[in-house]
Amino acid sequence: MKHHLSRKLQTPVxxxxxxxxxxxxxxxxxxxxxxxxxxxGPAAAASYTLLAAIILLGxxxxxxxxxxxxxxxxxxxxxxxGLVIGFYELAKSVFKK
Amino acid sequence: MIAGGEKAPGSxxxxxVGDNIIHHVSNSDIHHPIVHLPHLFGxxxxxxxxxxxxxxxxxxxxxxxxxxIRKFLRRGDGVPTGMANAIESVVKFIRDSIVEPNVGSKxxxxxxxxxxxxxxxxxxxxxxxxxxxxxxxGAFNRFVLGVPYADQDNFIxxxxxxxxxxxxxxxxTAALATITFFTIIVxxxxxxxxxxHWKNLVPHGLAWPVYIILIPIEIMGLFVKPFALTMRLAxxxxxxxxxxxxxxxxxxxxxxxxxxxxxxxxxxxxxxxMAAAIAGLEIIVVMVQAYVFTLLTAVFVGMSINVHx
Numbered sequence: 001m002k003h004h005l006s007r008k009l010q011t012p013v014x015x016x017x018x019x020x021x022x023x024x025x026x027x028x029x030x031x032x033x034x035x036x037x038x039x040x041g042p043a044a045a046a047s048y049t050l051l052a053a054i055i056l057l058g059x060x061x062x063x064x065x066x067x068x069x070x071x072x073x074x075x076x077x078x079x080x081x082g083l084v085i086g087f088y089e090l091a092k093s094v095f096k097k
Numbered sequence: 098m099i100a101g102g103e104k105a106p107g108s109x110x111x112x113x114v115g116d117n118i119i120h121h122v123s124n125s126d127i128h129h130p131i132v133h134l135p136h137l138f139g140x141x142x143x144x145x146x147x148x149x150x151x152x153x154x155x156x157x158x159x160x161x162x163x164x165x166i167r168k169f170l171r172r173g174d175g176v177p178t179g180m181a182n183a184i185e186s187v188v189k190f191i192r193d194s195i196v197e198p199n200v201g202s203k204x205x206x207x208x209x210x211x212x213x214x215x216x217x218x219x220x221x222x223x224x225x226x227x228x229x230x231x232x233x234x235g236a237f238n239r240f241v242l243g244v245p246y247a248d249q250d251n252f253i254x255x256x257x258x259x260x261x262x263x264x265x266x267x268x269x270t271a272a273l274a275t276i277t278f279f280t281i282i283v284x285x286x287x288x289x290x291x292x293x294h295w296k297n298l299v300p301h302g303l304a305w306p307v308y309i310i311l312i313p314i315e316i317m318g319l320f321v322k323p324f325a326l327t328m329r330l331a332x333x334x335x336x337x338x339x340x341x342x343x344x345x346x347x348x349x350x351x352x353x354x355x356x357x358x359x360x361x362x363x364x365x366x367x368x369x370x371m372a373a374a375i376a377g378l379e380i381i382v383v384m385v386q387a388y389v390f391t392l393l394t395a396v397f398v399g400m401s402i403n404v405h406x
Contacts (some may be wrong), residue, residue: 037392038198044389045396049318052325056296057317085317 046093050086057082110346110353118342122335124266129249146231150263154222162217191216195392199399204288208398211280212391215273219264220387223334226262227379264386265334267327274323277394281322285401297404322397325389333386337379344372 061078065071112190130143144152165180177185188209196204196212231253238244238253248254263269285294298315299308347368352361 002161034194037194039197041199041392041396044398045322045393048325048329048393049321052328053318053321055322055328056324081317083320085314089318089321 026068028059029070046090053086054079054082057085110349114343114346114350118339118346120267121342122262122338131252140393146261147263147266147269150222150225150261151269154218154225154263157225158217158221161221187216188213189392195395199395200284200402201399204284204402207287208280208284208395211276212395212398215276215394216387216391219273219390220384222264222269223262223383225387226265226334226338227376227383228261231261262334262338264330265338267331270327270331271323273330273390274326277326277397278319279325280394281401283317284398285404288402289404294401297401322393326393330386330390333382335376337382341372341375341379344368344375380401 057078058075059078061074061076061081064074064078068074125146125322127141127143127145130141130145131149132144133145134142138143148340169177169181184275191213192205192209196209200208233255238251239246244251244254246254282294285297288294289297298319299311303311345368348361351364352358355359397403
């Protein structure tokens with residue numbers, strides 16, 4: 001009987017602890033998420049810049065080729081320049097002091 | 098798409114599907130605008146569908162943000178409830194997790210309002226693209242009011258050309274990215290002064306031949322950043338809608354290919370759930386793209402304030 005009572009008393013306590021743990025879990029998860037967001041910013045910027053540099057400069061090269069009928073020289077130079085600029089921006093974020 | 102579909106005589110479904118999809122995701126023709134307006138400084142100021150959407154989004158954002166905040170301020174008890182509570186949590190998240198770590202505590206209050214404006218505007222513009230307002234209006238116009246699609250004087254028929262995601266238009270995202278471009282320059286100038294900001298573009302103390310290479314690279318890099326913002330947002334918003342419409346078009350394509358409505362209905366059991374799944378994914382994309390634009394703007398502004406070479 002005593003054992004039964006103590007179990008009865010323990011149950012709500014356990015539930016409260018579980019809810020508390022769950023809140024902690026959610027809180028910790030959100031904190032982790034915020035930390036990842038902070039860390040992901042420069043990496044996302046570098047990756048998008050790398051891609052955009054290649055597309056933009058490649059596109060400019062292609063338009064120059066169309067205008068001066070110099071295909072594929074302009075496109076190749078544009079893509080090369082895009083790679084250089086993209087990797088330069090990537091290096092800036094990777095080797096940031 | 099269904100309500101706006103126009104069957105040219107003698108053409109097959111396959112011929113029409115591509116045009117229909119492009120019509121849906123692109124802006125309406127400037128020569129057939131929704132509202133005719135005069136030219137100003139040589140620019141046709143007529144309202145096309147995406148311009149109308151921009152206005153609608155501007156009104157909705159203003160109403161959804163300003164009204165709850167004014168109410169909260171008028172109450173003056175310092176405890177936000179309802180919508181003001183939701184806005185506060187978003188504002189706090191963006192200020193503390195996105196803006197402050199990038200621009201620093203000194204400039205956080207200067208640049209948070211602009212970055213928040215970007216976030217709310219893009220979020221609402223992306224989100225409204227998922228609401229089939231004009232498709233429902235078109236269906237109502239056609240099946241309830243009985244207006245034929247060919248009636249080009251009808252106002253709703255004018256609305257049916259093009260999609261409703263204004264951020265799927267490269268001109269809109271380019272305009273937003275242009276604001277970011279000038280923000281980067283203004284932020285750097287405010288933090289370091291005009292001359293020093295431009296000097297900060299390249300690392301100090303290098304041999305002069307290196308600068309011959311570095312300065313053009315940095316100048317081109319200046320334009321690449323807003324271009325990255327422009328392409329990513331518009332391409333993501335357009336791509337999802339194209340995928341959605343392509344899946345739904347399979348029903349018409351299969352029905353025509355096998356000359357049977359049963360084939361079309363059969364494919365619907367596959368294409369409709371897949372379209373629903375893509376629509377679910379699009380809802381995530383709507384939020385992620387608004388968030389990424391905000392994050393990248395904060396990072397780029399932060400790079401011009403906190404210079405590291």
